[in-house]
Amino acid sequence: MQRIKEKIIEFILGATALITILTTIGIIWVLLSESLEFFKEVSIFDFVTDTEWTPLFANKHFGILPLISGTLLTTIIAISVSLPIGLTIAIYLSEYAPKKLKKIIKPLLEILAAVPTVVYGFFALLVVTPFLQKFIPEMAGFNSLSAGIVMGIMIIPFISSLSEDALSAVPKSLRESSYALGATKLQTSFKVMVPAASSGIIVSVILAFSRAIGETMIVAIAAGQQPRLTFNPLVPVETITAYIVQVSLGDVQHDSLEYRTIFAAGITLFVFTFILNNISFWIRKKFREEYE
Amino acid sequence: MTKQNFLNFNIILLSLILIGCSSNSNNADNSSALSGDIKIDGSSTVYPVTEAVAEEFRAVEPNVRVTVGVSGTGGGFKKFSRGETNISNASRPIKDKEAKVCDENNISYLELSVAYDGLAVIINPENDWVDYFTVEELSKIWHPDAQNNIKYWSQIREGWPNEEIHLFGPGTASGTYDYFAEVICGKKVGTRGDYTASEDDHVLVQGVATDKYGLGFFGLAYYEENKDKLKLVGVDNGNGSILPNMETVSNGTYAPLSRPIFIYANNSAREREEVKEFISFYLKNAGNLVADVGYIPLTKDEYNLEINKFNEFIK
Numbered sequence: 001m002q003r004i005k006e007k008i009i010e011f012i013l014g015a016t017a018l019i020t021i022l023t024t025i026g027i028i029w030v031l032l033s034e035s036l037e038f039f040k041e042v043s044i045f046d047f048v049t050d051t052e053w054t055p056l057f058a059n060k061h062f063g064i065l066p067l068i069s070g071t072l073l074t075t076i077i078a079i080s081v082s083l084p085i086g087l088t089i090a091i092y093l094s095e096y097a098p099k100k101l102k103k104i105i106k107p108l109l110e111i112l113a114a115v116p117t118v119v120y121g122f123f124a125l126l127v128v129t130p131f132l133q134k135f136i137p138e139m140a141g142f143n144s145l146s147a148g149i150v151m152g153i154m155i156i157p158f159i160s161s162l163s164e165d166a167l168s169a170v171p172k173s174l175r176e177s178s179y180a181l182g183a184t185k186l187q188t189s190f191k192v193m194v195p196a197a198s199s200g201i202i203v204s205v206i207l208a209f210s211r212a213i214g215e216t217m218i219v220a221i222a223a224g225q226q227p228r229l230t231f232n233p234l235v236p237v238e239t240i241t242a243y244i245v246q247v248s249l250g251d252v253q254h255d256s257l258e259y260r261t262i263f264a265a266g267i268t269l270f271v272f273t274f275i276l277n278n279i280s281f282w283i284r285k286k287f288r289e290e291y292e
Numbered sequence: 293m294t295k296q297n298f299l300n301f302n303i304i305l306l307s308l309i310l311i312g313c314s315s316n317s318n319n320a321d322n323s324s325a326l327s328g329d330i331k332i333d334g335s336s337t338v339y340p341v342t343e344a345v346a347e348e349f350r351a352v353e354p355n356v357r358v359t360v361g362v363s364g365t366g367g368g369f370k371k372f373s374r375g376e377t378n379i380s381n382a383s384r385p386i387k388d389k390e391a392k393v394c395d396e397n398n399i400s401y402l403e404l405s406v407a408y409d410g411l412a413v414i415i416n417p418e419n420d421w422v423d424y425f426t427v428e429e430l431s432k433i434w435h436p437d438a439q440n441n442i443k444y445w446s447q448i449r450e451g452w453p454n455e456e457i458h459l460f461g462p463g464t465a466s467g468t469y470d471y472f473a474e475v476i477c478g479k480k481v482g483t484r485g486d487y488t489a490s491e492d493d494h495v496l497v498q499g500v501a502t503d504k505y506g507l508g509f510f511g512l513a514y515y516e517e518n519k520d521k522l523k524l525v526g527v528d529n530g531n532g533s534i535l536p537n538m539e540t541v542s543n544g545t546y547a548p549l550s551r552p553i554f555i556y557a558n559n560s561a562r563e564r565e566e567v568k569e570f571i572s573f574y575l576k577n578a579g580n581l582v583a584d585v586g587y588i589p590l591t592k593d594e595y596n597l598e599i600n601k602f603n604e605f606i607k
Contacts, residue, residue: 052440054485056464059436061485129502140458141502142488224499226458226488236458236488236499246463249491 031270034263041257047264053227053243055261056252062261064268066227070144070237071269074219075212077148077233078155083205085152086159087194090201093160094167095189106161113157121221124150129222136234142224145233151218158208159201166200167193203280210276214269216241240269326353326566333361334368334381335467336493337511338553340585341407342381345574348581352573356566364491365467366390372556375399378567380556383409383467383511394558401558402605404571404598406578408588410512410536411472411549414522418504421445421452424526424533427476427548433459433507435477439484445505459487460499460508466491472509475548497522512536513586542588553587562606575599 039047042062050063089109093102128146133139174196178188194201216239224236225246238246244262252258332342339362346358363371365382372380373393385403386394394401413430415422429448432438445452461483462469473483488499493514500506501521515524526533529547540546555574561567575598582589590598 052486054439056489057436057439057485058482059439059485061439125498133502138455138504140506141499224488225490225495226486228486235456236503246490252465 028270031263031267034260035267038257038260038264042264051229053238055258056247062264063229064240064265066229067238067240067243067265068268069229069231070219070223070227071213071239071241071272073231073233073237074144074148074151074215074223074239075209077145078151078212078215079205079209081149081152082155082159082208086156086204086208087163087201089156089160090163090167091189091194093164095185095193106164109160110157112154115154117154117215117217118221120150120154121147121218124218124222139234140224140236142222142226142236143234144219144223144237147219147221147223148233150222151212151215154215154218155208155211158211159204162204162207163197163201166197166204169200170196199283199286203284206276206280206283210273210280213272213276214241216245220245240265244269325355326569327355328357328564328566330356330358330379330567330570331361331377332359332379332381332555333363333371333377334556335365335383335553336362336462336491337365337383337409337466337468337513338381338406338555340513341553341578341582341587342379342555342574344581344585345577346570348577349570349573353566353569356570358570362491364463364465365470366465369556372401372558373397373399375558378558378560378564379571380558382554382556383551384470385554386556399558401556402561402602404555404557404575404602405552405590405594406555406574406598407553407582407590408541408550409553410541410546410588411468411509411551412512412515412536413507413509413525413527413549414500414515415508415525416500416502416504416506417521417523419523422525424528426528427530430476430527431478433457434461434473434483436482436484439486455505458499458503458506459484460496460506461487461489462493462496462510463489463491468509468511471551472549512541512588516586538583538588542591552590557602557605561602568606571602572599575602 047062047064049065050061051065052061052063053066054061093105097105124146125142128150129139129141129143132146139145170193174192175188178192183191219239220242223239223242225238225242226236227238227243228235230237243265247258247262332346339360343360346360349356349358360381361368361377365380365384368377368380368382369386369390371377373390375397382403386401413425433442433448442448443456444454445457446454448457461472464482469483469489473481477483488496490496493510496508496510497514497518500508501518515522524535526535527546527549528534531545534540534546536546536550541550544550555571557567557571561571575595579589579592579595589595
């Protein structure tokens with residue numbers, strides 16, 4: 001009897017694990033099959049070199065570059081906001097902050113990641129943009145700058161928490177040796193601890209990066225819906241995710257070429273995040289070898 | 293989109309209040325109590341009119357659930373032709389293709405004009421160089437050939453600033469888009485694709501209201517609602533610049549950007565008392581309600597004509 005019970009439980013556990021794998025396989029299969037149909041009609045060469053993206057209009061162009069530039073632009077802005085702030089917070093928490101304070105601050109910071117992204121989106125559109133327009137009057141109402149900044153704020157906890165974990169994981173002996181050699185706290189933090197934890201920090205940044213690339217709501221609300229090949233942060237752009245939202249909400253006919261564009265866009269997004277996640281996996285593996 | 297949710301929420305709230313208010317009168321007058329669901333979908337341009345009528349109707353017939361969706365004229369007809377809705381809001385007449393699907397699914401229907409609408413061409417209030425647009429200039433801006441070519445205000449008329457122009461307009465599912473594209477760029481031409489396209493007019497309002505170099509178009513009613521944030525531009529079709537308003541739209545001098553808007557009723561109006569009642573109510577009360585939401589009513593005679601048409605249809 002006991003054995004049967006064990007078997008059943010084992011089976012349930014296995015099945016649960018299998019569900020997630022099957023889901024992933026299912027998603028990849030749908031993405032692949034639909035985008036294969038798409039690439040039968042549109043050449044991959046045009047897809048990656050054409051500089052215009054207007055699949056829903058009379059003058060049709062299927063160049064993914066404007067969507068990629070919009071995605072990268074908002075993501076880079078987000079990272080350049082969150083990396084310095086997140087890293088500073090991580091160093092403060094692991095090297096300077098008293099333990100009690102750290103216990104309070106860390107969960108508080110993580111609340112940032114729990115705010116619904118739609119709230120961030122409207123925060124960017126209705127608070128950050130008007131504020132920035134006071135200083136940059138020529139800035140458009142929809143722009144990648146405020147969407148990027150707010151997205152950066154959202155991913156601060158990704159960087160600060162993971163980097164802080166990495167810093168804390170550095171063996172104590174390293175820190176103590178540094179002090180023994182007469183280094184100050186600042187020197188120890190930046191010359192010893194950060195380099196020692198660098199792979200962990202890089203992993204945190206890459207994870208934040210792939211989170212930012214996949215972020216949808218903030219950019220759909222605040223960055224605009226106009227595919228445009230530009231790196232000017234003041235004008236409306238459209239990200240891959242925002243395009244998918246736009247088409248999904250409109251009434252594009254199923255099984256049409258227009259409909260399949262969202263899968264082609266989706267698979268592009270998937271390729272990006274897949275590569276990033278693999279890089280971070282690879283770095284994490286290396287990191288383990290170094291310290292255990 | 294989220295604003296839409298917010299709007300829907302308000303509507304639900306409002307209808308709850310209305311139901312609450314009307315429960316007393318309902319007790320007093322049991323004889324006319326109808327019940328059932330009326331499903332309406334379609335154009336975002338017609339939505340405010342139909343919603344205003346639906347709100348009034350809920351007060352009279354609290355047991356009839358009227359839901360009004362917004363998925364663009366094309367999206368609305370798609371559902372209508374599958375028999376998923378009873379009434380379709382439309383800012384253009386039904387297309388042959390859509391009519392064919394209706395036939396295939398054995399859905400007979402009737403087109404009813406309910407109001408006039410002007411398409412407003414709008415700019416940011418801080419824009420001090422545009423006084424009016426000619427139809428040719430609008431065509432130059434929006435024509436598919438302009439895609440990736442016409443990018444600066446200075447390219448449209450000499451003397452305008454050498455700054456990038458940011459365009460906002462309804463998406464391709466919208467009847468407003470079809471109408472604008474047809475009268476400005478020509479039949480079956482479409483428009484350029486490199487502009488901010490959204491089925492949600494609030495996005496367009498927000499876009500132009502916060503962008504000094506913005507230019508957009510949408511139904512006049514949405515301009516009326518956001519007057520303080522936007523600047524209306526007159527259109528010159530060769531007879532001088534004319535601003536859209538009650539008078540110029542209904543007498544047709546605001547050409548070519550004024551048009552009638554419609555509701556389409558299907559055969560359920562013949563079979564179901566509550567649908568029939570709702571449409572009669574619509575045509576009888578539209579004259580008063582249309583102006584409240586920023587549209588231009590038909591004349592009394594024109595409404596009577598529509599009522600006769602409808603009575604003929606449900607016989």
